[in-house]
Amino acid sequence: MNFNVSIWTKDNFPIVEIKDFYFEEGKINFLFGESGIGKSLISKAIYGILNPFDLNIYINNKSYFQYLNTAYVSEIRKNGFFVFQETSTHLNPTLKISEQLEEGDLSEFSSQFLDDFKYLFYGKKEEFISFLSHSYPKPHRPSGGEKQRILASMAIKKMQLLIEKNSYSNLNLFVFDEPSGNLDDKYRDLLFDLIVKKYLKGNFTILFITHDYSLIGKIYSQYENLLTRAKFLELRKEESGLSLVEFNSRNYLDWLKSFPEGYLNQNKTDFELLKIYPDLQIFGRKLSIVKDKEKFEKKDLTINKGQIVYLKAESGMGKTSLAKAICGLIKPDKIKARIWGTTIDENTKFEFYRDRLWGKKIAMCFQHSDEALNLNDLTYQAFEPFIKNKTYLEKTDLIEKNLFKAFDYETTKIIFKRKIKHLSGGQKQKINLLRSFLSPAEIIILDEPISGMDFESVKKTFDIIKNELQNRGILLISHNEEIFSKAVGSENIFYLVENEQD
Amino acid sequence: MRVKRIFFSKSDPAKFWFRIMIVGLLLIYLWNAAFLYESGFKRWQAALFNSIFVSFVASLLSIFLGWFFSYYKYINEYLDKVVVSKTIIFFIDAIKSIPQVIGALTGYAILTNLTARDYNLSSFVLLILLSFILGLFLFVEAYDMFNERIAYYKDKDFISALRVLGMKESSIINKEIFYKNSRPYVIQKFASIFGEVFFLQASVDYIISVGLTLKTNLVSLPPTLGNLLARIDSKQDIFAIGMIFSNLSYIFELPFKHLQGLSAALTLVFVLICVYKIANALTEKLENK
Numbered sequence: 001m002n003f004n005v006s007i008w009t010k011d012n013f014p015i016v017e018i019k020d021f022y023f024e025e026g027k028i029n030f031l032f033g034e035s036g037i038g039k040s041l042i043s044k045a046i047y048g049i050l051n052p053f054d055l056n057i058y059i060n061n062k063s064y065f066q067y068l069n070t071a072y073v074s075e076i077r078k079n080g081f082f083v084f085q086e087t088s089t090h091l092n093p094t095l096k097i098s099e100q101l102e103e104g105d106l107s108e109f110s111s112q113f114l115d116d117f118k119y120l121f122y123g124k125k126e127e128f129i130s131f132l133s134h135s136y137p138k139p140h141r142p143s144g145g146e147k148q149r150i151l152a153s154m155a156i157k158k159m160q161l162l163i164e165k166n167s168y169s170n171l172n173l174f175v176f177d178e179p180s181g182n183l184d185d186k187y188r189d190l191l192f193d194l195i196v197k198k199y200l201k202g203n204f205t206i207l208f209i210t211h212d213y214s215l216i217g218k219i220y221s222q223y224e225n226l227l228t229r230a231k232f233l234e235l236r237k238e239e240s241g242l243s244l245v246e247f248n249s250r251n252y253l254d255w256l257k258s259f260p261e262g263y264l265n266q267n268k269t270d271f272e273l274l275k276i277y278p279d280l281q282i283f284g285r286k287l288s289i290v291k292d293k294e295k296f297e298k299k300d301l302t303i304n305k306g307q308i309v310y311l312k313a314e315s316g317m318g319k320t321s322l323a324k325a326i327c328g329l330i331k332p333d334k335i336k337a338r339i340w341g342t343t344i345d346e347n348t349k350f351e352f353y354r355d356r357l358w359g360k361k362i363a364m365c366f367q368h369s370d371e372a373l374n375l376n377d378l379t380y381q382a383f384e385p386f387i388k389n390k391t392y393l394e395k396t397d398l399i400e401k402n403l404f405k406a407f408d409y410e411t412t413k414i415i416f417k418r419k420i421k422h423l424s425g426g427q428k429q430k431i432n433l434l435r436s437f438l439s440p441a442e443i444i445i446l447d448e449p450i451s452g453m454d455f456e457s458v459k460k461t462f463d464i465i466k467n468e469l470q471n472r473g474i475l476l477i478s479h480n481e482e483i484f485s486k487a488v489g490s491e492n493i494f495y496l497v498e499n500e501q502d
Numbered sequence: 503m504r505v506k507r508i509f510f511s512k513s514d515p516a517k518f519w520f521r522i523m524i525v526g527l528l529l530i531y532l533w534n535a536a537f538l539y540e541s542g543f544k545r546w547q548a549a550l551f552n553s554i555f556v557s558f559v560a561s562l563l564s565i566f567l568g569w570f571f572s573y574y575k576y577i578n579e580y581l582d583k584v585v586v587s588k589t590i591i592f593f594i595d596a597i598k599s600i601p602q603v604i605g606a607l608t609g610y611a612i613l614t615n616l617t618a619r620d621y622n623l624s625s626f627v628l629l630i631l632l633s634f635i636l637g638l639f640l641f642v643e644a645y646d647m648f649n650e651r652i653a654y655y656k657d658k659d660f661i662s663a664l665r666v667l668g669m670k671e672s673s674i675i676n677k678e679i680f681y682k683n684s685r686p687y688v689i690q691k692f693a694s695i696f697g698e699v700f701f702l703q704a705s706v707d708y709i710i711s712v713g714l715t716l717k718t719n720l721v722s723l724p725p726t727l728g729n730l731l732a733r734i735d736s737k738q739d740i741f742a743i744g745m746i747f748s749n750l751s752y753i754f755e756l757p758f759k760h761l762q763g764l765s766a767a768l769t770l771v772f773v774l775i776c777v778y779k780i781a782n783a784l785t786e787k788l789e790n791k
Contacts, residue, residue, distance in 0.1 A: 324662065327662075329662045329665065329666060358665060358667070358668045359666070359668015362666070363668075364662075364663070366659040366663045368658075368659060372659050372660065373663075374660070374682055376682050376683055377682065385669055385673065385677075386668065386669070435667065436667065439668065
């Protein structure tokens with residue numbers, strides 16, 4: 001199907017315009033692209049779930065009201081499902097999860113569904129599944145990852161019901177908008193496996209919006225039968241506007257092969273910058289840092305100059321909270337760490353962090369660039385306050401040099417005096433990262449540094465991290481396990497797990 | 503057509519209503535210049551200027567006090583100075599608990615007392631004092647707005663991200679949040695406080711006009727639209743509107759014979775409508791931003 005999509009605000013300000021958006025029917029279409037570029041918005045518009053009163057929308061030169069009344073929209077809405085990235089858009093806080101799983105057409109009985117649901121929560125006890133299905137999205141608040149699996153399971157149920165009724169056609173469109181954004185590798189794999197199984201049985205049309213390039217590697221290594229039925233697309237923003245191009249999956253695989261395991265840690269020294277002792281308690285939750293998850297082998301997490309350490313954990317375990325606790329941004333119940341030879345614990349006063357550490361010894365790049373950056377700043381203003389004792393020209397020069405690390409000459413000139421809120425998601429994330437590296441701090445914590453980036457930006461960021469490691473130590477938190485596990489090397493990977501033993 | 507395009511283009515409703523206000527006031531001015539007797543015309547001009555001046559200064563003061571107390575409370579909470587921050591909260595809550603009209607009336611009572619004691623305060627000083635009294639009871643709205651702005655950014659990683667990069671707390675709050683990210687909110691709040699002061703001042707001026715001491719009379723206080731309305735000749739002008747119920751043709755004589763009271767009332771209502779529209783348009787613009 002080809003679509004000409006044009007979305008404007010009510011004040012006639014263009015938001016998204018693309019003339020050649022398409023996906024292939026009966027195929028599993030992977031849609032990559034920077035965050036904020038319009039992947040979700042275009043998909044929602046095509047699926048017919050945007051409010052025509054909020055925006056001026058035209059699809060294939062029809063007004064949105066006309067488009068919503070076409071047979072195509074009513075068919076795809078009846079025979080498909082849209083899995084929202086932001087689960088609270090769909091999940092009703094006044095319904096129990098079990099009731100939610102039976103909304104509308106989903107109320108029909110499916111003998112297979114319970115097994116599918118349990119599969120998505122593999123490794124969890126029966127009691128937990130029962131508790132979860134009887135709880136409400138709020139106030140119990142299942143974790144972000146649990147909610148994603150619950151919402152995705154609704155789409156899985158719809159697929160299963162169609163399979164059981166043998167009722168599928170080209171109009172069975174299932175859109176999964178970042179369905180694994182909050183999942184660790186284990187649950188992402190389980191979800192993906194289930195989607196593929198249903199897809200292969202039902203020959204549905206799937207639009208899978210994601211930033212997770214490691215799915216490519218997974219398909220090539222584990223789902224070869226899917227290769228002829230998978231389509232990799234990338235939405236790109238160019239000066240001429242948005243365009244959809246075929247993504248060459250081989251580029252990603254070749255790039256991944258191009259560096260050896262532990263590539264980022266080749267210049268590791270013996271100079272210790274940070275040590276975190278393994279027993280922690282944050283927000284009442286007992287946690288441990290372990291080297292081997294299965295053996296529960298506790299170990300100090302040490303970062304030396306030139307070293308990058310990768311901290312993995314299930315979604316919602318508290319990786320970001322631990323990072324904030326180390327930085328003194330939240331008060332943990334129990335922590336012990338050594339930063340530049342000085343021991344800190346839960347009783348360390350914030351004045352110590354403020355006067356001795358922040359921006360001097362330790363800095364952090366936050367996951368959500370939209371929250372971390374001042375969106376009303378012009379790009380250069382994001383850096384300016386952190387450059388001291390320089391003239392305006394020296395500052396400008398330094399900022400430009402910094403931007404050149406991530407952007408080409410032309411782009412740097414264009415974005416230098418552009419408001420940050422008008423940049424793409426990937427550009428914002430790179431600025432967020434560059435700003436952290438502008439700090440003289442030798443310990444940098446990177447929380448999801450490549451989230452929301454397209455492949456070209458991922459490669460650039462990878463080079464920046466490699467370059468910055470010459471003088472620093474980095475603690476990394478990321479869901480992009482395939483890339484970083486290889487680049488960091490297994491000896492530099494630690495796990496944050498729940499401590500149920502002490 | 504060009505004039506229509508420049509002055510009455512509706513693409514920005516806030517600017518549109520601001521222009522309407524200016525053009526409307528200009529028309530009232532010209533009408534009064536043509537038909538109102540000279541001393542009445544001078545009184546109306548002074549009243550309009552004083553009312554706008556007081557509203558402007560009081561709104562400015564409210565924004566300043568709101569900014570100051572919000573920041574001062576936050577920084578004391580941040581530095582764990584519980585006594586200071588609780589004292590600020592108590593002080594603000596105490597002001598909030600006093601109805602604005604009561605607060606303003608009490609302030610006016612003090613002002614009237616000062617005037618009655620022959621301190622020879624100039625009109626300018628009296629207007630500034632009026633502005634302070636009104637600003638003191640309205641700044642809590644600006645204070646709440648600034649607190650909401652901090653709370654909004656506290657919920658996100660914004661403050662933490664800047665803090666851990668070594669930015670000072672005062673720069674984060676004052677420069678990054680208040681100055682760079684709250685200007686539209688400040689403008690909107692300024693416009694709405696301006697309207698409130700304008701109305702409150704007129705109401706209080708009118709109310710006290712029946713209760714001044716023997717030593718103080720309306721002449722002792724600078725003219726404002728409120729006390730212009732309270733003058734006996736203005737009251738007669740307003741009452742004259744009732745004449746049209748018995749004699750409809752009298753409606754044509756109102757804008758010529760009873761201009762002082764009518765133009766004071768019209769100016770009040772007209773400015774309030776325009777300010778209300780401007781504040782609404784700014785809010786809408788902000789929400790769609």
